[in-house]
Structure formats: structure tokens, C-alpha cells
Amino acid sequence: MAHKVDHEYDYLFKIVLIGDSGVGKSNILSRFTRNEFCLESKSTIGVEFATRTLQFTILIQLNYTKEIGNCPVEGKTVKAQIWDTAGQERYRAITSAYYRGAVGAFLVYDITKRQTFDNVQRWLRELRDHADSNIVIMMAGNKSDLNHLRAVSEQDGQVLAEKEGLSFLETSALEALNIDKAFQTILTEIYHIISKKALAAQEAAAATAIPGQGTTINVSDSSGNTKGGCCST
Template identity: 40%
Template sequence: MDRLIFKLLFIGDSGAGKTSIILRYADDCFSSNAVSNVGIDFKIKTIEIKGRKVKLQIWDTAGQERFHAIAYPYYRGAMGIILVYDVTNRRSFENLSTWMRNIDEHASEKVEKILLGNKCDMEAQRVVSRQEGEAVARQHGIPFLETSAKNNINIDLAFHNLTETILLDIALERLTAKAEAAKEVKRLTAATDADSKWSSWCCYS
């Protein structure tokens, strides 16, 4: 059985909680003093979905504008992208359009995406409604969840759903390849049969 390695890339504004989400998922820890990432870092976690073991390479990118150029090469090879904004920071939400453009320009057309509205535990400080997040997700045709790294809300679910979707993509791709191969075999067999009949007719004549 093939060994599966999925590269997942986190993007979004600095301070949205990307690093905290990754640490919660990979190490089951949270620190309110977590320092925003200033470059590129990654964690590895192996999980099992539908009887398949999948190694996740989870890449954490800095959200600051000056680090965008560093992040661009890391879009290559990404099978899943987790786009994060902070529900208590409207600017991080408004900047989603810029991040989506970056995805369109630098990532594969086949990459799976999910949108996370993080820090949903901070209801008193919320400035972006759930409905607004859902609307953006619908606009781009991607799944949406509100999460809290602090209270571990929907963190596992986000990774599970994204990984499962990638697995389904791979399965569909393989089925499609097999179907195309079967069609090609059928075409070549028919062509060979036709050549054989033509040769037999020529010799008989």
C-alpha cells in the first residue's frame, strides 16, 4: 500500500492564530503567549483515516506582508490549504481576498481549501459574524468552520475533513486513470482486430 504524505499549508494574516492551531493539533498544547511565526516552520503528524495512515506535513507561514515572497515557493506541492482569519480582527477577514488571489496565482488548481474563523471563544470581542465567514466560503466554494485553538473547538474536525477530502480526490483520480486506461486498451484492441480482419481479407482475395 502506498505511503501517503500530504503537504498542508497554513496562510492568513499575522496574529490570526495559525501557529496556535497547529500546536493544538500536533502537540495538543496552547499558550496565550505564542509568538507569531517570522518565516516558515512545519510540524508532522501521522493520522489514520478510512484505514489509511497519512503523514501530514503542516507548514506554518508568516502572515506579515514582508514575508509573502518567502511563502510563495511553499504553495508548490501543497495538497491542502488552511486559510485562517481572526473573528476579533476585521482586517484579517478583509484581507482574505488577497490571500485567495495568492492561492489562485501560486497553488495548484487541484489544491483543496478550507476557511477557518479562529478565536470563536472570544465572543465578547467578536467583530466578524459567523454568517460573514460562511458567505465568503460559499463565494469561493470551500468549506468553513469556526475554531478555537484555546478551547480546542473544531481543530481536529478541520484537519480530518480536509485530509479526508484529499483522500477522496486521490481515489477519484486513480479511478479516472484506470477508466481511461481501460478505454485505451479497448480502443487498441478494436484497432488490432480491425487490422487483423483487413489482413485476412487481403490474403483471401
């Protein structure tokens, strides 16, 4: 029975965690999937992944209607499969398999270590080289609980995110701040992209469809007018 329940979801989305070693990726993963935090967590060796199934309501706006009250509300169950790997250079060989099939990415830096923020551009290049062009990216400045040790301002993060077209939040895995919000933002945006693609595919199929049994093509008017014109002379 438990096995059956685990498979009762509408969508399965793969999300990858990327960023330098020590920025808190593994604790973000454990906080989101198990609501746990380990102060003595060690660097990840190889790849780990965990899943969490969420049920949330999404406001769908169809046909660009301006009346928000008329927008249908759609409840969906989404299973998020989150992959975490080490940030050290010696594990970069797993890149291709790690990114394959990913529809979302959580790019993490440590607000107390400027170098981890400076390396965000390198991670973005790698992500865009190996992942799907439509991948949804959330940039997170982690360890916001250590504000007294801050080396990267929140404004710096916001400016970079706007420049690169990314979503952005500051998070704290220790205090569970904005962790759920960040993942739900990613998952909702992924769902909207997939919905638009499905709608576009349906419209394209309908546009190229052959007229069916219920389609009437009326050509009698033109022929009748021609005949009437002939008789009147």
C-alpha cells in the first residue's frame, strides 16, 4: 500500500543542487525532504538524491483572461526528485549524467563567503552548457542566519539574479527560512512552462487537423448564384 501511495502524483520533476562545496546544499536537501539539519554534515561524496511529494494549488490563467476571478484553480500533486552532488572539482566528471533530465536547478552560494558568490557565473555557464535551455533556475544566498558574518549583500544577489533572469531568495537551512518557498517557486514555474508547452501542442494539432464528420463546407451559395444569374438573362 505504501508503495502505491508513493506513486500517486501528477508530475515528477528532477531538480539539481549546484554550487561550491560547503555552501549548505546537503542541508538544504535534508531540510526540504526530511525537515532535518545536521551541524556536523560532511562534504558529499559522489551523488545523493532524495524525493518529496507535494500537493499545492496553482492558479492557472488561460487565454490571457484579465479577470482573475475567472481563472480556474488547479490542484496538482508534484513529486520533486532533488539531486545533490559535491562541489569539489574532482567530481565534475559526473556532470552530463547529473544534469540529464533536470527541469529545475537550485544554485546556492554562502553569504559569508564572497568567493562562492563570485563562482555563481561559472556554475551558470556549466548549467547552460549541459542542461536543457528551458531549465528553471533559483539562485539562493544560503546561511542568512549568519548575518553578522555577511560578505555578500542581499542587494548584490538581487542585482545578479535580475541580470541573469533568475529567481532569487536568501535562505537558511538551519532556521528553515525560505527553503519550502524556494522549491515551491521552482516547481510552480516548471509546471507553468510544461502547461504552456502542452497547450501549444494541442493548438498546433488542432490547427493541422483534417475536418471531421461534424464539419460542413458549404459551396451551394456560389453555384446557386451563378445559376440564378444565367436564368435571369
